[in-house]
Amino acid sequence: MANYRLRSGLLLETASAQGDRSCYAIAKRTGISESTLSRLRRGVAKPASETLLVLSQAYGLSIDDLIEHSAAVGPEVQSGSAAGNDEATRGPAGSPQSSKSAPTHK
Template sequence: MFRLDVAKLLEATAARGDTTQAAIRRRTGIAESSVSRILRGEAQPDLNSAMRLAESYDIDLRQVIKRVPIEVAA
Protein backbone atom coordinates (compact mmCIF):
# COMPACT_ATOMS: atom_id res chain seq x y z
CA MET A 1 0.00 0.00 0.00
CA PHE A 2 1.17 3.53 -0.68
CA ARG A 3 0.47 6.72 1.26
CA LEU A 4 1.13 10.37 0.64
CA ASP A 5 3.90 11.77 2.84
CA VAL A 6 2.08 14.90 3.99
CA ALA A 7 5.18 16.42 5.64
CA LYS A 8 7.11 16.29 2.35
CA LEU A 9 4.16 17.70 0.45
CA LEU A 10 3.90 20.57 2.92
CA GLU A 11 7.60 21.32 2.44
CA ALA A 12 7.00 21.62 -1.30
CA THR A 13 3.92 23.81 -0.89
CA ALA A 14 5.68 26.10 1.60
CA ALA A 15 8.64 26.44 -0.78
CA ARG A 16 6.20 27.96 -3.28
CA GLY A 17 4.66 30.21 -0.62
CA ASP A 18 1.44 28.22 -0.34
CA THR A 19 0.94 27.89 3.40
CA THR A 20 -2.85 27.66 3.47
CA GLN A 21 -5.33 25.15 2.13
CA ALA A 22 -6.92 27.90 0.06
CA ALA A 23 -3.58 28.66 -1.61
CA ILE A 24 -3.08 24.97 -2.43
CA ARG A 25 -6.62 24.83 -3.86
CA ARG A 26 -5.98 27.88 -6.04
CA ARG A 27 -2.74 26.46 -7.42
CA THR A 28 -3.97 22.89 -7.97
CA GLY A 29 -7.69 23.23 -8.63
CA ILE A 30 -8.38 20.51 -6.05
CA ALA A 31 -11.40 21.29 -3.87
CA GLU A 32 -10.42 22.85 -0.55
CA SER A 33 -12.38 20.20 1.37
CA SER A 34 -10.35 17.49 -0.39
CA VAL A 35 -7.10 19.34 0.30
CA SER A 36 -8.09 19.55 3.96
CA ARG A 37 -8.78 15.82 4.22
CA ILE A 38 -5.55 14.96 2.39
CA LEU A 39 -3.44 17.20 4.63
CA ARG A 40 -5.03 15.76 7.78
CA GLY A 41 -4.31 12.24 6.55
CA GLU A 42 -7.99 11.36 6.47
CA ALA A 43 -7.96 10.71 2.72
CA GLN A 44 -5.47 9.76 0.05
CA PRO A 45 -5.47 11.61 -3.25
CA ASP A 46 -6.65 9.75 -6.32
CA LEU A 47 -4.16 9.52 -9.18
CA ASN A 48 -5.52 12.65 -10.86
CA SER A 49 -5.18 14.73 -7.69
CA ALA A 50 -1.74 13.29 -6.94
CA MET A 51 -0.58 14.27 -10.43
CA ARG A 52 -2.03 17.77 -10.03
CA LEU A 53 -0.15 18.20 -6.75
CA ALA A 54 3.08 16.89 -8.31
CA GLU A 55 2.85 19.13 -11.37
CA SER A 56 1.76 22.20 -9.43
CA TYR A 57 4.69 21.96 -7.04
CA ASP A 58 7.22 20.51 -9.48
CA ILE A 59 7.80 17.37 -7.43
CA ASP A 60 8.31 13.75 -8.41
CA LEU A 61 5.52 11.59 -6.99
CA ARG A 62 8.17 9.13 -5.84
CA GLN A 63 9.38 11.83 -3.44
CA VAL A 64 6.05 12.23 -1.68
CA ILE A 65 4.52 8.76 -1.90
CA LYS A 66 5.81 6.16 0.53
CA ARG A 67 5.19 2.45 0.83
CA VAL A 68 3.30 1.39 3.96
CA PRO A 69 3.30 -2.27 4.96
CA ILE A 70 -0.06 -3.98 4.79
CA GLU A 71 -1.08 -5.50 8.11
CA VAL A 72 -2.27 -9.07 7.74
CA ALA A 73 -4.63 -10.44 10.37
CA ALA A 74 -3.35 -13.63 11.98
Protein backbone atom coordinates in the same frame (compact mmCIF):
# COMPACT_ATOMS: atom_id res chain seq x y z
CA MET B 1 -3.83 -3.90 -2.04
CA ALA B 2 -0.91 -1.56 -1.46
CA ASN B 3 -1.22 0.77 1.48
CA TYR B 4 -0.07 4.31 0.78
CA ARG B 5 -0.81 7.89 1.67
CA LEU B 6 0.25 11.39 0.76
CA ARG B 7 3.52 12.66 2.22
CA SER B 8 1.77 15.78 3.46
CA GLY B 9 4.81 17.12 5.32
CA LEU B 10 6.86 17.21 2.12
CA LEU B 11 3.98 18.73 0.18
CA LEU B 12 3.40 21.46 2.77
CA GLU B 13 7.14 22.22 3.01
CA THR B 14 7.51 22.45 -0.77
CA ALA B 15 4.32 24.47 -1.18
CA SER B 16 5.39 26.86 1.58
CA ALA B 17 8.75 27.41 -0.12
CA GLN B 18 6.78 28.51 -3.20
CA GLY B 19 4.58 30.87 -1.17
CA ASP B 20 1.60 28.56 -0.62
CA ARG B 21 1.37 28.39 3.17
CA SER B 22 -2.18 27.11 3.56
CA CYS B 23 -4.55 24.51 2.13
CA TYR B 24 -6.45 27.44 0.61
CA ALA B 25 -3.34 28.57 -1.31
CA ILE B 26 -2.59 25.01 -2.47
CA ALA B 27 -6.23 24.58 -3.54
CA LYS B 28 -6.14 27.85 -5.45
CA ARG B 29 -2.93 26.87 -7.29
CA THR B 30 -3.98 23.28 -8.06
CA GLY B 31 -7.77 23.32 -8.36
CA ILE B 32 -8.00 20.53 -5.76
CA SER B 33 -10.68 21.26 -3.17
CA GLU B 34 -9.64 22.34 0.33
CA SER B 35 -11.69 19.50 1.82
CA THR B 36 -9.82 16.93 -0.29
CA LEU B 37 -6.49 18.46 0.65
CA SER B 38 -7.48 18.39 4.32
CA ARG B 39 -8.46 14.70 4.15
CA LEU B 40 -5.20 13.88 2.39
CA ARG B 41 -3.14 15.92 4.87
CA ARG B 42 -4.73 14.13 7.83
CA GLY B 43 -4.18 10.71 6.22
CA VAL B 44 -7.91 10.00 6.13
CA ALA B 45 -7.93 9.64 2.34
CA LYS B 46 -5.70 8.05 -0.28
CA PRO B 47 -4.79 10.37 -3.16
CA ALA B 48 -6.17 9.55 -6.60
CA SER B 49 -3.65 9.31 -9.43
CA GLU B 50 -5.04 12.52 -10.97
CA THR B 51 -4.55 14.35 -7.66
CA LEU B 52 -0.95 13.16 -7.42
CA LEU B 53 -0.29 14.26 -10.99
CA VAL B 54 -1.67 17.75 -10.37
CA LEU B 55 0.32 18.17 -7.15
CA SER B 56 3.45 16.83 -8.85
CA GLN B 57 3.18 19.29 -11.71
CA ALA B 58 2.29 22.25 -9.47
CA TYR B 59 5.23 21.82 -7.10
CA GLY B 60 7.90 20.08 -9.18
CA LEU B 61 7.84 16.87 -7.15
CA SER B 62 7.76 13.36 -8.52
CA ILE B 63 4.70 11.24 -7.82
CA ASP B 64 6.97 8.82 -5.96
CA ASP B 65 8.13 11.72 -3.74
CA LEU B 66 4.49 12.48 -2.90
CA ILE B 67 3.45 9.02 -1.73
CA GLU B 68 4.49 7.06 1.31
CA HIS B 69 4.38 3.29 0.84
CA SER B 70 4.03 1.30 4.01
CA ALA B 71 2.24 -1.63 5.54
CA ALA B 72 1.86 0.45 8.70
CA VAL B 73 0.71 3.92 7.67
CA GLY B 74 -2.24 3.89 10.05
CA PRO B 75 -5.77 2.56 9.99
CA GLU B 76 -6.98 0.99 6.79
CA VAL B 77 -8.63 3.64 4.63
CA GLN B 78 -11.91 2.45 3.14
CA SER B 79 -12.80 3.27 -0.44
CA GLY B 80 -15.47 5.84 -1.19
CA SER B 81 -15.43 9.61 -0.86
CA ALA B 82 -17.08 9.74 2.56
CA ALA B 83 -14.84 6.97 3.84
CA GLY B 84 -11.55 8.40 2.66
CA ASN B 85 -10.93 8.05 -1.07
CA ASP B 86 -10.78 11.35 -2.90
CA GLU B 87 -12.35 9.78 -5.98
CA ALA B 88 -16.14 9.76 -6.35
CA THR B 89 -18.09 6.95 -4.75
CA ARG B 90 -19.23 4.51 -7.42
CA GLY B 91 -22.18 2.16 -7.56
CA PRO B 92 -22.53 -1.05 -9.59
CA ALA B 93 -20.44 -1.20 -12.76
CA GLY B 94 -18.71 2.09 -11.91
CA SER B 95 -21.83 4.24 -12.22
CA PRO B 96 -22.19 7.11 -9.72
CA GLN B 97 -24.23 6.17 -6.69
CA SER B 98 -27.29 8.22 -5.94
CA SER B 99 -27.44 9.82 -2.53
CA LYS B 100 -31.23 9.67 -2.63
CA SER B 101 -33.00 6.97 -0.70
CA ALA B 102 -35.53 4.68 -2.31
CA PRO B 103 -39.08 5.86 -1.70
CA THR B 104 -40.83 4.21 1.20
CA HIS B 105 -44.38 2.96 0.94
CA LYS B 106 -46.75 3.12 3.88
